[in-house]
Amino acid sequence: MIRRRKIAIVGLGLIGGSLGKSLGNLHYTGKIIGVDANQNHCDKAIELGIVEECMNLEDAVNAVDVIVLATPVNSIVKILPIILDKVEDQVVFDVGSTKKEIIDSVASHPKRGRFVACHPMSGTEFSGPEAAIEGLFKDSYNVICNSDDSDLDALTIVKSLCEDLGMKLLYQDAEAHDTHVAYVSHISHISAFALALTVLNKEQSEQQIFQLASGGFESSVRLAKSNPQTWAPIFAQNRDAVLDVLDEHITVLSQFRTLIIKKDWEVFGEMMGKANEIKRILNNDN
């Protein structure tokens, strides 16, 4: 018989909330307990059926078998060592968008083995428990980093939970992970924030500027709705990789700029043709 494990979710925002909603009806899961410094988030999470009850961190750690850390990444590096100080055989995993600093924060902790470093590759531009979506993780990848440093039974528990959520698993080194997400996630956010600001700045002198905005604009800037409290700490922890990618992105934009100045539409067209290769990656439509 499968043991139905009690789970504590620390941080009841988009990701923590979606985990609560998605875990709720699974055969794996016993009671789900919430922890959040924001009392409104606790009340809302109970009201929305994301968690059954809320507790303070210490009581929650003692009451459950699995602890999920879904707070902003600057908070994860603070809370994780404190939680590992308290655990006996519980399993702790995080869902933060950076991995190296988080793993480094407990590198020499005697309970390091109880921790599994995770990054589920799903999300939306919205935040808070109201943004939680049941099934958010289905068919997405969960990246597990430096899995050799986790105890085998802790890994097994996280893997079976991922399976129950319909997730696929990937294993990566934390540094490689952080570089990769700088390219395929963090730079997209910076680009969207910058694009939104560019047009919002213009709106101050041209108030009708958004009248002609349609689907293409919306898709380019939708990530600019993302929560700064989530994203500033991500950029801070992944600073060096983000800086490299941003430099490369500005370089490509500057090449386009030079071609526009020169009216070299032939090479401009060739570069767009190369960019079209992205169809090979985004192959889930047409």
Place this chain on the structure above:
Amino acid sequence: MIRRRKIAIVGLGLIGGSLGKSLGNLHYTGKIIGVDANQNHCDKAIELGIVEECMNLEDAVNAVDVIVLATPVNSIVKILPIILDKVEDQVVFDVGSTKKEIIDSVASHPKRGRFVACHPMSGTEFSGPEAAIEGLFKDSYNVICNSDDSDLDALTIVKSLCEDLGMKLLYQDAEAHDTHVAYVSHISHISAFALALTVLNKEQSEQQIFQLASGGFESSVRLAKSNPQTWAPIFAQNRDAVLDVLDEHITVLSQFRTLIIKKDWEVFGEMMGKANEIKRILNNDN
């Protein structure tokens, strides 16, 4: 009784094709004739029911009441004066993404009044007749530029056709239009092309770089699938406005870059908070 008008669609790509599909069943429309230099597009458009038959440009102009120009904008400036040379009381309108050069190309033409300069604010990143979508224009804006230079009856015909398609109408000066679309459409395309290239360049040394790409990345780069043959001429015709917006966008990205170098996450967070204001514009979800 409403007269059912014969229509020629010149250029059977995404926009021309979608117009054919969308007009097909309207009470306004009589026969729909296609014109395209690419015989494959003609065959495909007939096969898909976008047009009833295809003709050469001259025969089509003589056979219809309304001529739609849906070729790339560099082709529109060449064909439009030739068509106006041939028209008597027919109405000609274009659907190009730039307006000033197109309008300038027939500014002193004796038949200028038969031309209505249009830009329907809808599209997708796909191209060719296979990409045509019935209903693509429903609930979108059609921008009519410099409408004072069009004959009243020509305007009335275009307006009633737009109504039949479920479009809303906006009237703008061509220069204002071109500046506005540089901000809310053209820069989004350049940004997506550049983002796609940035990551594709990295893929040459890190082959697994796209493994972690998820919805956020996809939404940021989807416009990078757009057709260079459509877009190089748009950037060429709207060069000065596009250059201004690209400079402003690079400036904002460089500000982010400096804040990252300085580790000034507070100001970085404030800028992201300002970018969040885009929620006010993109208000059709959450």
